[in-house]
Amino acid sequence: MAKAEVIILLSLLSVITLSFTAVNGYGTLVGGKTEINDVKTNKEVQELGRFSVEEFNRSRGGLRSNGGTELVFSQVVEAQKQVVSGIKYYLKIEAMQSGLTRTFESVVVVKPWEDSKELLNFSPSPL
Secondary structure (H helix, E strand, O other): OHHHHHHHHHHHHHHHHHHHOOEOOOOOEOOOOEEOOOHHHOHHHHHHHHHHHHHHHHHOOOHHHHOOOOOEEEEEEEEEEEEEOEEEEEEEEEEEEOOEEEEEEEEEEEEHHHOEEEEEEEEEOOO
């Protein structure tokens, strides 16, 4: 009797462990970040970078009217994605400001079924 209970308990623990360590076909944990390859030729990623810069400029209420200069999107140089409630993109973006190239990091969530994009974070990239 006790032996059967131990087998059932071990089976249950195995199922629980496997469900929390589910792995997709590429060896990445489900819900973990994955690198996006060929970022510079990926139109969707480049458009999300442009969206990030435009949203940042818009959130600043027109920097030119406040004496600042707007950022001008150049390109996304690195990107990762994570499946959450939608797809969360982590982007490293190059943009021009006052003639200088600067690097920024942004986080964007895309929910295709709602046709929505939301900029969660946009900040200068640490060196």
